[in-house]
Amino acid sequence: MDICSEYAFNGEWFFENAREHIERDDFPWIPIGTIGGCIPGWHMRLKRNPFNDNKLILFIYTSHEKPRLRCFLHSEYLRNDGAWECLTKRAVFIRHDKGGGYGIDFNIDEMDDENNGYLINGGIKIEYGFQIEAILGKNDIWTFNFHDPLFDCEYDENMISFVKNSEEDEMKLFHCHKQLLTFHSTYFDSDSNENQMIELTGSVGFHDFLQISHGVRFLETSKLFYLDALKFARKYKLFNVVHLVDEALRSMDLTVSEAIKYGLNHRLADLLNEMETSEELKEELKKVNLDKISGEMMKKCVKHFFQLVVQNKHL
Structure with missing residues (x-):
């Protein structure tokens, strides 16, 4: 046996x-x-x-x-x-x-x-x-199986498991090889010689995030697919995944509030330049928690808001 x-x-x-x-x-x-x-x-x-x-x-x-x-x-x-x-x-x-x-x-x-x-x-x-x-998976793309424990993980102790407990749903577990995650991110303990367990506060988009971080390239056209994966890439400091998701989002329509929520600094600048009135920008800012906006993003929004106010006065 x-x-x-x-x-x-x-x-x-x-x-x-x-x-x-x-x-x-x-x-x-x-x-x-x-x-x-x-x-x-x-x-x-x-x-x-x-x-x-x-x-x-x-x-x-x-x-x-x-x-x-x-x-x-x-x-x-x-x-x-x-x-x-x-x-x-x-x-x-x-x-x-x-x-x-x-x-x-x-x-x-x-x-x-x-x-x-x-x-x-x-x-x-x-x-x-x-x-x-x-x-x-979809579009005949092979994906990894993160739902079951890794082969011989008890002996090799080479696994990170993410667990999501919920009173409404069954417990969700995701298992992956820790070598790749510790190589690309300082979030994970690279010195650990044991299998690790990390608790998830949310799981929507997490499975897709793991697939992307392991090299799977999807043909998705939904921005929510990438935005959900992006929040985990930022949380776990996998900046190579952040870059890949950012590239995929370049061809998709985003709002100012979405760019702020998901920390897309470069995309925010482009979206602000596309706005035509200060009222339009004000409505977008109502959709986000201003207390959680980064200083850099706040400066961009405030600067552009006053530019639009001045511009609209001369119309």
């Missing part, structure tokens, strides 16, 4: 009355649970190989709708001599409409073999480890 325990989802099972189940091909489904954050109903079973009726295979499956997945699957079965036969399948691609991943296979003819047999007290003992590495 040492190898299997390195995977986010792992376990063992003893399938009783194996000979009868092999004949009828009706091994029971064993529930695994929700994987990938929101993909429920995963189960595991043994079944005959659809391409070779003389072999059994370990099959992991969900009937629920899901995106295409890139997974790692490790599986083992116990032989009657006490040794384990194992197989690790890396980069198993599971289609959204078929929902299954195949692990190790068993030759049915060897079931009772003295040396290679695997029937133990009339049953078959298996162990498994399952990990979703990537999820195919």
Whole structure:
């Protein structure tokens, strides 16, 4: 079980009355649970190989709708001599409409073999480890799976977990590799040799922020998508993400109040120059908390307000 325990989802099972189940091909489904954050109903079973009726295979499956997945699957079965036969399948691609991943296979003819047999007290003992590495998102863009713990994180202690507790919603967890975050930001403790846990005060846009910070480039056209990610990039001091988001926002329509709220200094100057009346600027400033505006932004707004007052008097 040492190898299997390195995977986010792992376990063992003893399938009783194996000979009868092999004949009828009706091994029971064993529930695994929700994987990938929101993909429920995963189960595991043994079944005959659809391409070779003389072999059994370990099959992991969900009937629920899901995106295409890139997974790692490790599986083992116990032989009657006490040794384990194992197989690790890396980069198993599971289609959204078929929902299954195949692990190790068993030759049915060897079931009772003295040396290679695997029937133990009339049953078959298996162990498994399952990990979703990537999820195919919109526009056929592969994204990281931050919903499940990292591979072998208990041993490597290489993980930062963000947790959002809410009385209204279920607890949300996001897990990512701490090496990238500590490299790009001084916010995180780079000297820590342990897995870290950080509490989130809000989670809207956080998942997209993590994707962008890990190199995923979206084709989004919604400014709210980037503005939500931007607030986390600023909070956690990932200025490379701030730069990427700022570049994406250049082609999008923003208001003065949005530029102030999200700290877009350069964009604020452009938006102020586009304003035609002091009343227009006054209405935008009513939408923000003036006590929280940075000194630099306040100076720009005040200066431009009086410029507009003078300009409007001469019209």
